[in-house]
Amino acid sequence: MGKQATEMLKGILEGILLAIISERPAYGYEITAELRERGFSDIVEGTVYAVLLRIEQRGLVDVEKVPSEKGPPRKVYTLNAQGRDSLAEFWGNWSFLAGRLEQLRTDNEGN
Amino acid sequence: MGKQATEMLKGILEGILLAIISERPAYGYEITAELRERGFSDIVEGTVYAVLLRIEQRGLVDVEKVPSEKGPPRKVYTLNAQGRDSLAEFWGNWSFLAGRLEQLRTDNEGN
């Protein structure tokens, strides 16, 4: 995808994960797979786990360890009240940014 | 705007500047003012100049020094062929990202 796209993910990936977790509790391995399904095929596993650790440490999610039939126990993340606030703030910021950029692009057509 | 918004700008600010310069040649001080008009009121001068320096060093713009009536000479930036390529790539990446996020948001409504 190129370096440019990587930079663009910064600050956005966290919002994406919060959004996914808000749909239903989920664990890292599962989230990684869903990201691929959703078209974010270049996001590597290590990065996903790093973000999950971060949002856990910030208290945006509750964590529960659940045994798995195949493999190590899963860390299942659930969005809590703080996480929902943060997600709402993310969508707000995103809307703002997307709006400005859309305007810039239409002003810019043909260049 | 908060830290979250700052992180979101990464990789995007550069595209914004390229887009502005693509409309017509411009210099830093002017671009800073236009950013404020366009609603990006929290982007500080120093950051703008840093990005301009970067895109200059990458050869995305041509630079011309033009004397000013009031104050030091202006560095007027013009988008060149490479810059136009980079801008196109930016819009491509942006479209992709915005599309995925929009989908995520609609899937997510009510959470």
Place this chain on the structure above:
DNA sequence: TACCGGTACTCCGCAACACTAGGTACTCAA
């Protein structure tokens, strides 16, 4: 038994980015 692939999580060093918080220098009006 030994090995491999799938599941599931963790860690370290790195480069890139925008921000903070300054600074320099020129012009003109009060």
Place this chain on the structure above:
DNA sequence: TTGAGTACCTAGTGTTGCGGAGTACCGGTA
């Protein structure tokens, strides 16, 4: 001569996602 407006630059900082590992548990197969 002091200040405001114009115009540009720099050093240091924290956050971020990536690359490239490693650990561990399980079932099937040769």
